[in-house]
Amino acid sequence: MxxxxxxxxxxxxxxxxxxxxxxxxxxxxxxxxxxxxxxxxxxxxxxxxxxxxxxxxxxxxxxxxxxxxxxxxxxxxxxxxxxxxxxxxxxxxxxxxxxxxxxxxxxxxVAPHMMDVLVPKDSDIKSVADLAGKKVAVNILNNIQSLTLNAILDARGVGRPVYRQIPFPQMGPALERDQVDAVHAVEPFDSAIQGELKARVLLDAGSAPVRSxxxxxxxxxxxxxxxxxxxxxxxxxxxxxxxxxxxxxxxxxxxxxxxxxxxxxxxxxxxxxxxxxxxxxxxxxxxxxxxxxxxxxxxxxxxxxxxxxx
Missing domain, CATH: 3.40.190.10 (Periplasmic binding protein-like II)
Incomplete structure (x- = not known):
């Protein structure tokens, strides 16, 4: 505000x-x-x-x-x-x-790894299929992040997550406090979260079919x-x-x-x-x-x- x-x-x-x-x-x-x-x-x-x-x-x-x-x-x-x-x-x-x-x-x-889906380093989420039903942070609901991630998941035949709206600067703290299971982060927040929390890249959110x-x-x-x-x-x-x-x-x-x-x-x-x-x-x-x-x-x-x- x-x-x-x-x-x-x-x-x-x-x-x-x-x-x-x-x-x-x-x-x-x-x-x-x-x-x-x-x-x-x-x-x-x-x-x-x-x-x-x-x-x-x-x-x-x-x-x-x-x-x-x-x-x-x-x-x-x-x-x-x-x-x-x-x-x-x-x-x-x-x-x-x-x-x-x-x-x-x-x-x-969209280019490779300009945005990633990140999970805590010790997360039980091991594969993209594990995202089904899990809470994933996006900057704005029903927007480019969920649009592209849904397209990737649909192409792989796996279920979709539940999206939570969290501004990019707050995604790291939300992941650290277990408020969400994963975050869909774009650069420069992507690298910052990986560096600060040792978060693990679960998915290159710039992959097919949304590349370019x-x-x-x-x-x-x-x-x-x-x-x-x-x-x-x-x-x-x-x-x-x-x-x-x-x-x-x-x-x-x-x-x-x-x-x-x-x-x-x-x-x-x-x-x-x-x-x-x-x-x-x-x-x-x-x-x-x-x-x-x-x-x-x-x-x-x-x-x-x-x-x-x-």
Whole structure:
């Protein structure tokens, strides 16, 4: 609640017209809400390597702990873009009519060990099949973590667990106190829990059939995309250029992580990184929407191509 309250105060100072002003240097101002995750690496690379300035943009980054916290601010125009926005939440909001969603650029896709299912080192859970009926922590219920884990379990023909909503920073303590049987953790929390608790990797949650599945991106509203088409296109170009750097040089991401997350330089050198696509692919996004429809997270089929900002 404290984080949400602080975010509200920060965003209130931004006014309601996001993206319409110019900085003292004559650059268009864009406000971006972002999570301190590996998903946001391209955003920070674009900032620190001058890619936004090259495109004539002055980007302000406001950290949040869950992308869903910034959804009301995005809908009201108090922020212009949400980075590392999990697609499930925003596609559902679009379907419900609470947000007129547009996707500016892909963020990350699933890669090996960018997220894992962890159990205590002395846990009786020895195989994936043992997860059936067990309590597994996820950051948000009925979202990308349960969606992808369910797909993996269904493909292996084993039963599903019972999900418990626990924020990433609290997953380690919850596992240590036996409040849950396992946690579905993403980096950098994944490596931190393994290091601090000697937790055991039960399952690579980036394995087939969800490998390379798009899971987060840079999203905005139809109103912003239409009213600030030039700025939106410039932002997309900067992010795609930064994503290309991230894909070709993982070391650049590892160097960037300690600047905006709690990951140390030593930890950054070994954590599992997601895949950073250099361009947005509607066909890959369709894999996600079809999986959401199959698991009941979308009521109707969605053509992602209609949501992409050109």
């Amino acid at each position: 404290a984080v949400a309250a602080a975010l509200t105060l920060l965003l209130a100072a931004c006014g309601d017209d996001g993206g319409g002003s110019m900085s003292a240097g004559g650059r268009a101002e864009i406000t971006v809400a972002a999570l301190p995750l590996t998903d946001s690496a391209a955003l920070y690379l674009a900032r620190d390597r001058g890619l936004f300035k090259k495109e004539g943009l002055d980007v302000t980054i406001q950290p949040v702990q869950q992308s869903i916290q910034a959804l009301p601010a995005l809908a009201k125009g108090q922020v212009d873009v949400i980075a590392s926005a999990n697609y499930v939440t925003f596609l559902q909001a679009d379907e419900k009519g609470t947000l007129d969603l547009r996707i500016l650029a892909e963020g990350v896709r 599945l798009p899971i987060s991106g840079y999203v905005t509203t139809k109103k912003f995309a239409a009213g600030h088409a030039k700025e939106a296109a410039a932002f997309r170009r900067a992010i795609e250029a930064a994503s290309k750097i991230a894909a070709q040089d993982p070391g650049a991401v590892r160097e960037e992580l300690p600047k905006y997350t709690k990951v140390t330089a030593d930890q950054a050198g070994s954590i599992g990184l997601p895949a950073y696509p250099a361009a947005t692919d509607a066909a890959q996004l369709r894999r996600l929407t079809e999986l959401m429809k199959k698991q009941g997270l979308l009521k109707t089929a969605v053509d992602p191509a209609t949501l992409l900002v050109k």
